[in-house]
Amino acid sequence: MLEQLRLLVRLQATDKTLFDLSQERDTIPARLAELTRGEEALSAELAREQAQLDELLKRRGALEEIADNIRARLRRAENRLMGSKTPKEYQAANAEIDDNKDALKDNDNQLLEMMELVESLEGKVGGLKQRLKELSAVSKKERTQLEKRYHSLESEVGRLETKRSKLTGGVDPKLMKDYDFIRQARDGIAIAPVSEGACNVCHMGIPPQQFNELQRMDKIMTCPSCRRLIYWADAPDFAEAE
DSSP: OHHHHHHHHHHHHHHHHHHHHHHHHHHHHHHHHHHHHHHHHHHHHHHHHHHHHHHHHHHHHHHHHHHHHHHHHHHHHHHHHHHOOSHHHHHHHHHHHHHHHHHHHHHHHHHHHHHHHHHHHHHHHHHHHHHHHHHHHHHHHHHHHHHHHHHHHHHHHHHHHHHHHHHHHTSOHHHHHHHHHHHHHTTTOOEEEEETTEETTTOOBOOHHHHHHHHTTOSOEEOTTTOOEEEETTOTTOOOOO
């Protein structure tokens, strides 16, 4: 029975490590997905702002083209004014000059507002590009570390699963069934050491008569409080070997 207890203690240690490593491993894909979502969200924001900037640049270009056309008309009107031969021609050319000057002033006001918007949006787009560059660099580094850690954990989990299989092969089937049932029902801890007369997991005292029986190490017993399998951890010949 002592050998069975030793196997269970080693199995419990293996299961605990296996659980912890599996938990860590299983969080990695979610973190990788989170990194991807962060980059995608920032990329989408950049794309939206860039599209808006492109539209403003297009509108600014159209206003600049209108300004060029107005100036061309203005020059032609001024030439006609200079070459007018009658009062009527003079008045018509002068009126056209005034209209073009008003149109140019209105267009220049719109162009000025557009240039201010473009400048502001260019700053925002530039900032987003820098943020995305920095985020991508940080994400790439973390992703490399996470992927490396994931493969390392996969390897270690595989090794421990093989070790667990060998350990369970030496445990009595009925005892193994009890162990697995208790482990699932008690937060992964199925066997507890008893030291100085108390269960080291639930910290409740073991009745004196039961503790005396436990020290004989000739049968498997359970804690009357937490119902876990128990063993006398202070036994001189008991070794919790891995």
